[in-house]
Amino acid sequence: MTVSATGPTVVTGANGFVGRHLLAALHAHGAAPLVGWHRRPPAPDSLSTAAVRHVDILDREAVRRAIGEDHPARVVHLAGAPHVGDAWRNALPTLQVNVLGTHHLLEAVRLEHPACRVLVVTSGMIYRAGDAALTEDAPLVPSSPYGLSKLAQDQLARLAAEQDGLEVVVARPFNHIGPGQDPSFAVSSFARQIALIEAGLAPPQIQVGNLDARRDLTDVRDVVAAYIRILDAAPRGSAFNVCSGRAHRIGDLLDGLLRLSRVAISTTPDPERMRPGDIPLLLGSHDLLTRALGWAPATPLTVTLADTLAWWRSHVGATV
Numbered sequence: 001m002t003v004s005a006t007g008p009t010v011v012t013g014a015n016g017f018v019g020r021h022l023l024a025a026l027h028a029h030g031a032a033p034l035v036g037w038h039r040r041p042p043a044p045d046s047l048s049t050a051a052v053r054h055v056d057i058l059d060r061e062a063v064r065r066a067i068g069e070d071h072p073a074r075v076v077h078l079a080g081a082p083h084v085g086d087a088w089r090n091a092l093p094t095l096q097v098n099v100l101g102t103h104h105l106l107e108a109v110r111l112e113h114p115a116c117r118v119l120v121v122t123s124g125m126i127y128r129a130g131d132a133a134l135t136e137d138a139p140l141v142p143s144s145p146y147g148l149s150k151l152a153q154d155q156l157a158r159l160a161a162e163q164d165g166l167e168v169v170v171a172r173p174f175n176h177i178g179p180g181q182d183p184s185f186a187v188s189s190f191a192r193q194i195a196l197i198e199a200g201l202a203p204p205q206i207q208v209g210n211l212d213a214r215r216d217l218t219d220v221r222d223v224v225a226a227y228i229r230i231l232d233a234a235p236r237g238s239a240f241n242v243c244s245g246r247a248h249r250i251g252d253l254l255d256g257l258l259r260l261s262r263v264a265i266s267t268t269p270d271p272e273r274m275r276p277g278d279i280p281l282l283l284g285s286h287d288l289l290t291r292a293l294g295w296a297p298a299t300p301l302t303v304t305l306a307d308t309l310a311w312w313r314s315h316v317g318a319t320v
Helices: 017-028 060-070 084-089 091-112 145-162 186-198 220-233 250-260 287-293 301-319
Strands: 009-012 034-038 051-054 074-077 117-121 167-173 175-177 205-208 214-219 239-242 247-249 266-269
Touching: 009 017, 017 034, 017 220, 060 091, 074 091, 074 220, 084 091, 084 145, 091 117, 091 145, 117 145, 117 220, 145 167, 167 220, 175 220, 186 205, 186 250, 186 301, 214 220, 214 250, 214 301, 220 239, 220 287, 239 287, 247 250, 250 301
Parallel strands: 009 034, 009 074, 034 051, 074 117, 117 167, 167 239, 175 214, 205 266
Antiparallel strands: 214 247
């Protein structure tokens, strides 16, 4: 494995949900220096462990200039459009950011610093969903515009490793949850609504979408630990699922949060929260990652739910 011996670790999309957790984990592991790329001004102290660089991943020249100036030893590419629902409503921004942004980054590395090691984070939604746990050899047949954008991103990464000889590896995360996630995602939305109700800022009723869908969910802190393991040790061109290997009904997750609530709360369906073509089951296998690199999820779901609700209880005033 040929990796630059010096230079910072760069995290694109550093001010996002996963980016903030990843920077904290890298800092705790002694990785230094750290550079966080983002398109918008970060929240105060949100990137306190990293130097901050404003980089629009869609600006080809800005990306190339930043790689040339930072000369990173490693890059974790998280920048992208994360919302499945948004991609259904308007696929163009999702395709632009996820596909063109990844192309700009890999091209910049090839031209400016080919010794740099790059982890490209794609998605478990690149697979054709089925009735069993999906391995890395499952058919790559996405069922949404978002999944299509992530498949293109995945293939760009694999081609960069195979054809250009770049030190590129891929992580394919399934759903992940935890403290600080945007409330457009189901578990975080439930937790935020509960916190608002407890604070007397909303009526005691939660708006819900499809509660029967079953999803493989992993704590974000376990997910970033997997990313670090893949970044450090995965062979060039390899791809690994990052998942829990267990599927949970969304309604059961809501019930778990409601058991933690301090007040009685009812639920009501919200058509705006329904997604077209919502697949009934998305379940992954992390066996390859466990065998090859020794990673396995460690945080109980009950802990993740409690921590997510506690985070919203402490932040709910800022969201009103």
